Amino acid sequence: MPELTVTSIQQAGACLFVVATPIGNLADMSYRAVETLQQAAWIAAEDTRTSKVLLKHYGIDKPLLACHEHNEEYVTQKILSLLEQGQSVALISDAGTPLINDPGFVLVKKVRDAGFVVCPIPGPSSPIAALCASGLPTYQFTYLGFPPRSGSGRAQWIQALADVPHTVVALESPKRLMQTLMDIAGAVKEREICVAREITKLHESFVSGGVSEVLAYFEEHPPRGEIVLMVGPAAQEDVTDEKILAMSQFPGIADLPPSARAREIAKKLGVTKSRVYSLLLKL
Incomplete structure (x- = not known):
């Protein structure tokens, strides 16, 4: 069992700052992010060549460390030494935002395990930015990253969309978007889809509609740029009373008190707790 750890920025000496940077518009850089980069002794960047453009724009001149998926283990030891x-x-x-489909997990985990403070400097994140403007339900959502390109992993990923009772957010390459939309169309009932493209950039756009409508749009307007793909939940009326009652007998749910059972079923099926509870009272 993991041990309890408590870290506080007030107690910190040296610290690893996880700093979000713009996803397309340099004006989205926060004052706090700029200040943090100015004050840090070192900056670890996924691609130092790309990051130099941002740093130059804000007049930041600090020693850089390349930290990417191919050298993260090695660079982690270097950063631990610097923190020490x-x-x-x-x-x-x-x-x-680092770590969201980007390197950094290994580094953050080992820095925390070593007892140092990790401090987030929040800011832009394309999945969240896209979701906020999509018009799809946001009270609960699942983020799935990039779908596997092929094989059983891809089939399972697509099937997961049919089983998730709330909005799903994912990333996709413009070259594979059409195939992914076709796969979704074949696996789930008609759902509302929103494809966000080039968030915060000059050609930012949102395309929303049913799967077939969105497919038709992109057949005429080939997708380009960075893409966030969002799939809305199944309509609540698709969840029958029989399905709710059947789930009430599932292992791990059947033994719960009525209120907790209703809450768990409602969460899993994307229906209201009151509807589930009223059905359970009739059993």
């Missing part, structure tokens, strides 16, 4: 010497390090990715 009392030198704070800022981690940035090419764009957006």
Whole structure:
């Protein structure tokens, strides 16, 4: 069992800052992010060449460390050594919030395990930015990253969309978007789809509609740029009373008190707790 750890920025000496950077518009850089990069002793960047453009724009001149998926284990040891010497390090990715489909997990985990403070400097994130403007339900959602390109992993990923009772957010390459939409169309009932493209950039756009409508649109307007794909939940009326009652007998749910059972079923099926509870009272 993991041990309890408590870290506090107030107690910190050297610190690893996880700094979000713009996803397309340099004006989205926060004052706090700029200040943090100015004060850090070192900056760990996914691609130092890309990050130099951002740093130059804000007049930041700090020593850089390349930290990417091919060298993260090695660079982690270097950063731990710097922290032990009392030198704070800022981690940035090419764009957006580090660790969200970007390197950094190994580093953050080992820095925390070593007892150092990891401090998030929040900011842009394309999945969240897209979801906020999509018009799809946001009270609960699942983020799935990029779908596997082929094989059983891809089939399972597509099937997961049919089983998730709330909005799903994913990333996709413009070259594979059409195939992914066709796969979704074949696996789930008609759902509302929203494809966000080039968030915060000059050609930002949102295309919403049923799967077939969105497919038709992109057949005429080939997709380009960075894409966030969102799939809305199944309509509540698709969840029958029989399905709710059947789930009430599932292992791990059947033994719960009525209120907790209703809450768990409602969460899994994307229906209201009151509807589930009223059905359970009739059993």
